Amino acid sequence: MSFRHASDIDFDQLTGGRVFHPSPVAWEDEVLYFLMLDRFADGDDTTPMLTAEDHGNAWRTEESRQRWQQAGTEWAGGTLAGLRGKLGYLSRLGITVVWISPILKQVPGVDSYHGYATQNFLEVDPHFGDAAELRRLVSSAHEMGIRVILDVVLNHAGDVFAYENPDVRWDGQTYPVAGFRDADGMPTLPFGPVAGGAGTDVAVWPAELQEPGTFTAEGPIRDWDRYPEYLRGDFEGLKDISLGSGPTDGYRASAALQALVRVYQYWIAFADLDGFRVDTVKHMDPGAARYFTSAIHEFAESLGKENFYLIAEITGSREFAFRTLGEVGMNAALGLAEVQDQMEWLVKGYRDPREYFGLFRDSLQVGKDSHTWFRNRVVTAFDDHDQVRKGSHKARFAADRLGRKLGVAAVALNALTLGIPCLYYGSEQGFDGSGPDDRYLREAMFGGSFGAFGSRGRHCFDESNPLYAQVAGILALRRRVPGLRRGRQYLRQISGNGVDFGYPSLVGGEMRSVVAWSRLFAGTEVLVAINTDPDNARTAWVTVDSSLHAAGSKLSCLFSSSGDGSGVTVEARNGRAVLVTVPAGGVVVFI
Template sequence: MTLRRVADVDFVQLVDRDFHPSPAAWEDQVLYFLMLDRFSDGRERDYLDDDGEPVTTGTTPPLRAADHGNAITTDPDRARWEAAGADWAGGTLAGLRSKLGYLRRLGVTAIWISPVLRQVPGSDSYHGYGAQNFLDVDPHFGSADELRDLVSTAHQQGIRVILDVVVNHAGDVFGYDPDRYLTERDGVPFFDPRWDGRPYRIEGFREAGGKPLLPFGPVDGIAWPDGAVWPAELQRPGTFTGRGRIDNWDHHPEFVEGDFFGLKDIALGAGPVERYQPSPALRTLVRVYQYWIAFADLDGFRVDTVKHMDPGAARYFASAIHEFAQSIGKDNFYLIAEITGDRGFAYRTLEQVGMDAALGIADVQDRLEGLVKGVRDPAEYFGLFRNAFEIGKDSATWFRDRVVTGYDDHDQVRKGDRKARFAADGDGGRLAVAALALNAATLGIPCVYYGSEQGFDGAGGNDRYIREAMFGGDFGPFRSRGGHSFDEDHPTYRQFARFLALRRRLPALRRGRQYLREISGDGRNFGLPHVLGGRMLSVVPWSRILADDEVLAAVNTDPDQPRTAWVTVDADLHADGGTMTCRFSTDSTEEGRTVEVESRNGRSVEITVPAGGFVVYT
């Protein structure tokens, strides 16, 4: 059914069915974030289907190590490969649906999908953050029915679906009047619609060809489907702030009122948080996203750019979405807020707006990556989950379902123009399992960025280089083309899948309290592991404790050789002479080995962690 107005949605009929229930505890989940355009086009062959059976009918073969670099053998080839990364690559909803078995066998229980709504025609917004029609799926990705089929199949596979949504802005749907506010740059007339606190005059909505030739107002009869913005309710006067692009990203109210470069800021309302008056545009967007919850049976939203929304607007959105979801039986529909800034700001904002979890970017990512690579003190990462009193919480276990953790993502704001995946440097590939395991075995809801389980190593001065296409195409990983990377025999995939199977069996690894543990080389002198001389090559251990159950986990930041250390454990839970057993090791021959608890630094055990590896003892 074609929808032009939110008012046309028959919600009574839409909600007259049973919906997939929410999980009891989101910290039990393992998220996997994928950019839909870069994940799968459904044309691969020689991979395993949902039932683990070989698929031999596609056209794209698996990528071989010998294929790495095959797209950049000449300067023209390199230029073509780089240019391909800035355009649509071809991933689809149907392609993703065909790879749910691959994700399930890895241990993924929830997928976070980049935005799927219809983008401004003719743009290169393959990322999905520039919507033109909020009531339709972009045809590059497929159809609304294919979104619904994907979610249904995912639920059958035991996988929930979180959709990335944007409330703060639309795509580049209108043009400013270039005859107004003309400036000079190096003596040359230059139109630079930059935020200065005043509204700019707007020339008109863009028509299908991209020119701002349509009236800036209701244009239902002449703009459908590729012109202006949809639903039609968003064509009303006052929908957009119209104040130009953000220049200072930390200046208020500039970062709330301004445009994200060409993406046009939506006026969401006004007033203090407790008395916020939502605009008609915000009310429309709330109804839009309620529609998608019911239509596709979604399980959560990742809400983009929450920092750039009025707190009152974000709170109104969260309340309305939660209430609607609860009314159809989704009692724990999860809202994950993207909130850039320091930890204190992020968590204060999270509480203020009433969303469920903050996306752990910047500090979490940087410190996790630095710990595993031995260049940041472990206390810096583990300290992010302490001092709960400072944010008004009675226990650090608050963090277990209130922050989504990870170490790679699709834009890496923290790295500026030196973007690089974890595996891009010399040691990153050899430490990949340790990084994935640390993320999944510490507090928070772990999130894996697509391709990390295959050792993707993209790097460069633009976002495109960390957004490789899993399915190959013209912009494949490892600077390749023509080969897919759905390899379930990859060592990182296999090791991480084995560990996630153990995580499902050990509640303490998902829900327990967390303690960074002291270590000793001689069994007498103990202290926390730390960077010495610029690099820490060491065992880094921590405990997760749930009731009377202690799980001891450790990584080795030395990628070249195993490391042995005495590790402190809880003296109240272990008697002298007791034992702990290795339940997981990246050297599987160690599994089942027992170590004796001795009276050292209270109570301690001596463990060995393989080079660049990870172990778990109980």
């Protein structure tokens, strides 16, 4: 990109004569895969594949273990070109949308490999490649039937300036600023427009963000739930941008917000992107988020992208998330702690299934007169990159014995229930990262100095892994059967004796049981059952829709994680029911 001001972007030249990739008809048909770009693929095809013997090869001594842990805080080496080389791996898994962590230029000299500390919104970070490589990646993905969503940040920039007092904390006042940071990270530059000859490694870009009033300059947040602190404070060193003022209706967008909108419109057109995951929506004025939403949707529609998707990261309760989502107009919510928590602990046998299934059709909580099915309003996942809900200790689903044995059941619950499913990179390989901070959730898939399972120098793109094969089978089934993507959803009652029916529940604080649900679509019922017992197959009578099935009729098996394709017979029990056996930690699907 050859310009420094957002106002210099020539959209007529950029878009003229081009045909852009269309949006999907329905995003609930898609399967997302979220990856930390720095940790996914480095393009080195000579790295050996990880074997069981390689687990812990970076932990042979205490010194080597410490080096491995330190490497987790540093740039690992993943690139856009590396990701492009692994699109076949993702396609064969059944992924239809790649969601990439932020790729724009980070503050120089800082190990912000995660991408959330932007210094220059006009350039791709050189650690990842360049703008041309982004365009090649998206083009290749589209050729393979994979769409691309980019993680974007507009609430804040990186640590681009320093306060005069380094110990400030938010208390509602504006603090004096020492200056913008120079190329060495020192605050030697005036806190205002940078001289024309300065390089783009200094201060912040586009140049509109250098104008007075761009930053709130009120210091780091202490109370993450106190208004207006959570809207105006810094994320530690990440500097909060003043996006405007006023009520949601009639919001007055700042020059900074207008410039950022223009920059992100540029990236849509330049790279032919299909959607954004918008970071930290909770920490933005609702009016600012609505302004961004409207401007992005309208621009995308002008390119023929009629359903450009905006996924809002909104931490907090479901009620807060859906209220915010409705107010700002974004398409779907991500970061619903209740969804992630209920999903993980239901599969592990420590949550009542009615709580998880109730998340998707509670009309009163979202102000609707009748039940609303959130099939395209929630992005669901059981693993992610920061796990805010878990506090100070972070752990992937497979970090404990239950998680290692129940991975297939977790993917089935994620992919075959309501919502837009999202798989976090490495979950299909059973990554087991666990530790006191986020780095342990961000293992390098390609190996390097911070590989998965305490390893180094070994890649994990193992398509012969039984878990990878099971995930691919489940996602292929979802793609083939419309009811598993779009159908209404009902948790089903079960029975051990065929007489006494009830919903699965905890006994003595845990639940080792069949959990079954139906997806109803266009007069067809698809029955899914998972088993929360990691060690033993479980058999139960499961209720089905009596209006759709006559006693004596048959349900065919579409999928079984054990490979058993036996069908079941409908009997007149609790209306109508079938006797199903579910493999240990597995899943069966009938139609």
